[in-house]
Amino acid sequence: MHWWLPPKASTFTGPIDGLFLAILIITGIAFVLVEVGLIWFVVKYRARPGRKAFYTHGNTRAEVIWTTIPAVTMVALGLISNHYWVQIKGRNSIPPNAYPIGVHAKQFEWQVTYPGADGKLGTADDFTVRNQLHVPVGRPILVQLSSEDVIHSFYVPQFRVRQDVVPGMDIKAWFQATVPGTYELGCSQLCGLGHYRMRAQVFVQTQEDYDAWMKQAAQEASQ
Amino acid sequence: MTHAAAAVDQMRPPFPAERGLDVYNKKLGMWIFLASEVMFFAALIGTYIILRFGAPGEWARPGIVLNIKITAFNTFLLICSSVSMVKAYAAIQDGDPKKMRFWLLMTILGGATFVGIQVYEYIHLIEHGFVPAGVREGSELAALVANGTLPAATMGLYGSTFFTMTGFHGFHVTCGVISMTYLYLTKALPGKYSKNDYGGIETVGLYWHFVDLVWIILFTIVYLI
């Protein structure tokens, strides 16, 4: 059992976990300030017979302070987040050398199409495998998402990548895995009664392993 | 333009703190209701605009499916009924209930005719094969789709948005006709409206003009563009 974000296995983990931590610190300060303040006031100012409360309608200076500080913090946070957002999801964020993989979602399975030997989708040597996503490590992967029926969502927690798969739209997402291993691809958008079991295995392999696997899988698929 | 004293409002304290909006409750209530109606039609019209903007292909050119002539006449009719409504309002402001009754009746007739023509138009369209789901198979319009006069890819959206928008507009007109008839029978005929009390006429008038206004927008974006 662990108490933090899932293990890190892609290049997005750096900025996203970093931002998460930063926000945790900011909100943590606000949290402590408020909760400790409340408890303190509750204890200190509880009613005592014969005492009258301090009659005041407010204090402009205090209010200005606690308006500006959050405002400045939030704008700064917005700018920083946006910086990473543009790198992760922005229009031109997909690295040009990204390796394309087609992912077609349907109730309730993932159909993964590999580009075959030529490294291009939409050619004759493409082949499709159910519920198995193999990717080479250390290389940007471009997933081209399409859906057969309803909205699904492509989610690999260890990669910090999530993208809804919307019927009628061609959506591209990208990521770059950094640690070889086996992970799980989940569907994180309610898509019907089988939503909970719409999962696939993700294999992050070294380039050689991947190439070997692909050769074999292509052969199996063509039979 | 105030006549708070005219439509004496039981709910209103004899001397209000501030004079609120200085508009009697019924009228204020109607304006507020119209604000929500704007949002309702914004949802329908917005949907139409967004769907058409992002449609997977050309939209059917105006005038092929829909009968523009008869609808243009209908538009004119609604404009007329709007002016007759405002004439009724002006008449009662001047203290002329007879004239008011006449104009109110004209408004009702205009509105009812509008609805009648729209029903006729719907029947006609459906006969030709234009339905909310798009184009009915084997119909006259299906032939036009087949020969390329109408774009197959967007006819489904066309049907959905057309019937929903005009249908809900028609529903609003019908409600207007019903409430005006009700007021005509229970208030106007018994002579309950006067120079000093015409809140009902003004309020229903506001609704009626709003419905007209919506039609003006709908006519342009649905029939002409």
Added chain:
Amino acid sequence: METAHKRPNYILIWVYLAVLTAAELALAFELPIPRNLKLLLLLFLAVWKAALVGLFFMHLKFEKWNLRILALVPLPLAVIFILAGMSEHIW
């Protein structure tokens, strides 16, 4: 009961509306101009007509500013919504 403002000439507004409608029809079906220009002109005419109805028939022109604001509040919201929905298709 005050009628401080002069009552607008309703018949004149009616004529305006009728003429503008005729203009719209002519514009839509007779005038050989580029589609986008046509679209813009048509929308302009529609808004013009709507404004006439709002200002004179619904006598917004003669109401106090706070009632006018009430009437106008929803419009920017609607516009924001439509623009956001459309932006989906311009990227």
Added chain:
Amino acid sequence: MTSVAATAHGAHAHHDDRSFVRKYIFSTDHKIIGIQFLFVSLFFLLVGGLLAMQMRWQLGFPGKPMPGGGILPETMAPGGVILPEYYIQLVTMHGTFMIFFAIMPLLVGVFANFLIPLKIGTHDMAFPRINMWSFWTFFIGGLVMLSSLFVPDGAARAGWTMYAPLSARHDYSGASIGQELWSVSIIFVGLSSILGSLNYITTIINNRAPGMTWFRMPLSVWSLFITAILGLLALPVLSGAVIMLLFDQIIGTHFFDPGAGGQALLWQHLFWFFGHPEVYILILPAMGMVSDIISNGSRKPIFGYHSMVFAIVAIAFLGWIVWGHHMFVSGMNPTLGSSFMVSTLVIAVPSAVKTFNWMGTMWRGNLRFHVPMLHAVAFVAMFVIGGLSGIFMAATPVDMQIHDTYFIVAHLHYVLFGGSLFALFGAITYWYPKMFGRLMNEGWGKVHFWLTFIFYNCVFFPMHITGMAGEMRRLYDPNQYTFLQPLQPIRVFISISAFLLFATQLIFFVNFWWSLWKGKKAPQNPWEDNGLEWSLPSPAPHGNWERVPNVYRGPYEFSSPQVAEDYLPQYKKLPTDREPAAASAATH
């Protein structure tokens, strides 16, 4: 102090000769309508809670027969074992009942109706008959929704957000009548809200008592006013959207059907364009009533009244331009995502103003911890947790990881239960005497408060952790995923806490009913408060005042040096006070 109560109806044996039906069923009295809303929506709260318990059973003990589940039909839970299709119905109906039929009517239906005329000093709503219809359309909507649980192929099952095309096509969701009934029911709810809102707005604008200027209105009234505007403008959008959804379901239109050019994301835009203002509908009234209660409990004027008002307005306004934060990873234009992120983050600012002003109100106060005050302080403490977790999700890159996980579930329960529901427990206890003429039991109220506070945190705080670990929402059985299996002990802990939480609510239930008949008779002003409603006897009589009281000051004059006692009602005339200007409605 000769209070205005002397002029109240009740004071001179007012003869109320309306028949029982007119008085309690088809009543047009705003107080009765508020009470009708109270009973019906508390019932729906209970329904929502029962659905949650079944969900928690499945999540804590997947595949085990549920105790008492044997009575459920085969199509839902054969032998008491919950089926996947039943689980998603549970999620959907739990969210739907809680949002549309419990919290929203409790806050708006009950308290807007009950409080607005009493607090601004008028006899009733501007349009009492429309007000009655607002209740009955809500009631019909509720019955329709309830009935959908019993139709053969089951209730709606696409989440309370009803994402299309899952919701639009029966072959995708596997439910037909249930889905349609959901749409129909929501149309009724929309109508009810619009009718109510239009009443509240008109009443507040036009029917305030003499001297009740805008900036002498209690914050509860301010927040209900702004909420009504949100409801007025947001619900029609939902109605429009749901009508289109219904058409897609029954007459074959293609609004949300990508196969024929419709757009799946369009539904989300429409839904959240309504949905985000909706969540502020669910929190603003709570904030307003909490402000009243905290000021009362602290015996101090509210800190920064004007900025509290502007913060309400700012939250409401910003609420219209943030809806896209629910759609960051939906495939929406990422540039749009950036602007939605910024506007969302900015909402922290007015929320900060509110939070710190509540604390400022308590600072150097003379705090009385009556039951409503306990709930109000808990509201502040818990809402802040929910609000702060909102900041994580507002940051787009972080949302990519936590969207649609239990982190979101934790957030929404912290703001909705920790926020709205705590405020409601407080508010119900606070105004109970004015509604029913009796006080709720203080001791049991405190027991209920503390147990709720503890178990509530045990239920929802751990959800942050499972969410961070990646546990997705709306999963029938998270153990399908190997990386979620180690979290099962947490889920068991949550479930057990949830059962205890539910059991604790029975204390409230019993207290509520018991006090109706056996509670201590309430004095006129049990909390020593300043609002106009306390100038009336408890319960407040039909028609409220014979002649509405004059208002001489703002609503929060606690511990004013002008008087010996530590409160100074709005309606109390001091020798130095002048009568409010008797502006005649007829003068222009």
